[in-house]
Amino acid sequence: EAQVTQNPRYLITVTGKKLTVTCSQNMNHEYMSWYRQDPGLGLRQIYYSMNVEVTDKGDVPEGYKVSRKEKRNFPLILESPSPNQTSLYFCASSPGTGWDTEAFFGQGTRLTVV
Amino acid sequence: GENVEQHPSTLSVQEGDSAVIKCTYSDSASNYFPWYKQELGKGPQLIIDIRSNVGEKKDQRIAVTLNKTAKHFSLHITETQPEDSAVYFCAASMGSNYQLIWGAGTKLIIKP
Numbered sequence: 001e002a003q004v005t006q007n008p009r010y011l012i013t014v015t016g017k018k019l020t021v022t023c024s025q026n027m028n029h030e031y032m033s034w035y036r037q038d039p040g041l042g043l044r045q046i047y048y049s050m051n052v053e054v055t056d057k058g059d060v061p062e063g064y065k066v067s068r069k070e071k072r073n074f075p076l077i078l079e080s081p082s083p084n085q086t087s088l089y090f091c092a093s094s095p096g097t098g099w100d101t102e103a104f105f106g107q108g109t110r111l112t113v114v
Numbered sequence: 115g116e117n118v119e120q121h122p123s124t125l126s127v128q129e130g131d132s133a134v135i136k137c138t139y140s141d142s143a144s145n146y147f148p149w150y151k152q153e154l155g156k157g158p159q160l161i162i163d164i165r166s167n168v169g170e171k172k173d174q175r176i177a178v179t180l181n182k183t184a185k186h187f188s189l190h191i192t193e194t195q196p197e198d199s200a201v202y203f204c205a206a207s208m209g210s211n212y213q214l215i216w217g218a219g220t221k222l223i224i225k226p
Contacts, residue, residue, distance in 0.1 A: 001211075040123070040218055041218060042118075042120070042203060042216040042217055042218040042219050043203065043205075043216040044216070045213060045214070048213070056211075058213065059215075063169075070183055086209050092157070096220070097159055099146065099207045099211070099212040099214060100145070100146040100165070100207060100212070102148070102160045103148075103150075103158075103160065103164075103214075104160050105157025105159070106157055107155075107156060108155075108156070108169070110158055
């Protein structure tokens with residue numbers, strides 16, 4: 001089954017403790033991205049990647065890191081999480097350039113930083 | 115700045131009636147406008163999209179219209195059903211990289 005898999009689905013952590021949210025897609029898509037979803041703000045892009053070893057900042061990249069060493073994986077790293085990073089996070093993948101093709105989203109990761 | 119405004123934030127309609135959600139965008143160069151549906155506990159899913167060279171597109175009970183002059187586009191759902199209850203997001207491609215900018219979302223409630 002074609003899908004985007006995020007792990008974990010739920011995570012509670014403490015301020016400053018490094019964490020990684022994994023994302024994997026099995027559709028051979030070139031484009032992958034991370035979003036955060038907050039009430040009243042919709043989806044805001046954190047980082048995106050147009051192919052292996054190519055990453056770029058989205059609208060809200062501060063406090064986050066990403067890497068794209070393999071086509072299928074695009075982990076999101078919070079090196080020193082803070083409470084304002086408490087949010088619902090989504091990974092997505094798309095074929096081609098990503099901006100004018102369907103985005104396939106994972107199930108989401110609800111992160112709470114205390 | 116680049117932004118997409120979406121209205122209303124909540125829409126409650128009687129089952130069987132029509133629902134309309136509107137979005138306006140700031141960049142006249144935008145050329146791709148998708149609509150996504152997000153059910154509770156799930157990621158958004160594409161339901162329909164339109165490109166700037168087309169004024170209207172339909173898919174069964176769902177339609178999207180685009181007015182490039184006014185820089186707005188709308189989602190129309192006819193004969194609404196309980197399974198239409200969800201949060202709907204519009205988006206528009208913007209900026210030098212044509213990245214998608216998303217609206218804030220509309221919670222659609224279908225009353226039985």
